[in-house]
Amino acid sequence: MPARRPRARGPSGWMEPLLLLLPAAVIFCAFFVLPLARLVLIGGSGSLGWAAYAVALTDPRYLASLLSTILLAATTTLATLTLATVSGVFLSRHRFSGRQFLVSLLTLPLAFPGVVIGFMVIMLGGRQGLLPSMTDALFNERWVFAYSMTGLFVGYLYFSIPRTILTIMASAEKLDPRIEEAARSLGAGPLRIALDVIVPALKPALVAAGAICFATAMGAFGTAFTLATRINVLPMVIYTEFTLQANIAMAAALSFVLGAITWAALALARSVSGNSVAAAG
Numbered sequence: 001m002p003a004r005r006p007r008a009r010g011p012s013g014w015m016e017p018l019l020l021l022l023p024a025a026v027i028f029c030a031f032f033v034l035p036l037a038r039l040v041l042i043g044g045s046g047s048l049g050w051a052a053y054a055v056a057l058t059d060p061r062y063l064a065s066l067l068s069t070i071l072l073a074a075t076t077t078l079a080t081l082t083l084a085t086v087s088g089v090f091l092s093r094h095r096f097s098g099r100q101f102l103v104s105l106l107t108l109p110l111a112f113p114g115v116v117i118g119f120m121v122i123m124l125g126g127r128q129g130l131l132p133s134m135t136d137a138l139f140n141e142r143w144v145f146a147y148s149m150t151g152l153f154v155g156y157l158y159f160s161i162p163r164t165i166l167t168i169m170a171s172a173e174k175l176d177p178r179i180e181e182a183a184r185s186l187g188a189g190p191l192r193i194a195l196d197v198i199v200p201a202l203k204p205a206l207v208a209a210g211a212i213c214f215a216t217a218m219g220a221f222g223t224a225f226t227l228a229t230r231i232n233v234l235p236m237v238i239y240t241e242f243t244l245q246a247n248i249a250m251a252a253a254l255s256f257v258l259g260a261i262t263w264a265a266l267a268l269a270r271s272v273s274g275n276s277v278a279a280a281g
Helices: 011-043 049-058 060-093 099-106 114-125 130-139 149-172 177-185 190-201 203-219 222-227 234-243 248-273
Strands: none
Touching: 011 049, 011 248, 049 060, 049 248, 060 099, 060 149, 060 203, 060 234, 060 248, 099 149, 114 130, 114 149, 114 222, 149 203, 149 222, 177 190, 190 203, 203 248, 222 234, 234 248
């Protein structure tokens, strides 16, 4: 018998997928496309016009805050990946009494918003905090760091490690131990195995976790606002321009620049690691 030819899909056949995608398209437009378009228009509606976007990248004050934000986010990402990788691989490979309790403690900061983490940093390194009190008793000098970039770094590190360590643990549990045994049988030491076997195998997880850590640190506001309103990071500059200076156009332009840089970092990470980098807002 001759093979049947597939029936041509009529207009109604193509309408069903479109109808299924319609709710997602509406939500995407309502909560992403339209607000972003509105933000871009507001950024060009001030006294500077569309030159506000150029000013956001060339004005010394704005440029310094942008570079400080990028440097802080990059430093936080590097420190987080280092600590989370060592801890995550160790916890995924060793079973001991109290392990689950330790993992729950490491992931506890996931339950805290940025404002609470800011207060915890103040309790640790504020003027009346634990560390200044100890240094005052030992050296007759208070080492206060909470109201500076160091305090902000500690706060960002505190809420970045739990998110990263869970990703690393999930990826490390899937590693094939036979590859490490083969490398060990060929004479490779622990450091060589870590650099040539474990780290390359964890590369997708490291890139994905690092991208989300960088994006979170770039736009985090609650912790910085709690510690000090004069910390020179871009989210605080945007807040100052919007509330104290009533410069809404410049605040919108700075917000778009911040979002564009963060999106570029996520897009770069996705191109490096494939589809393992989730979108982060």
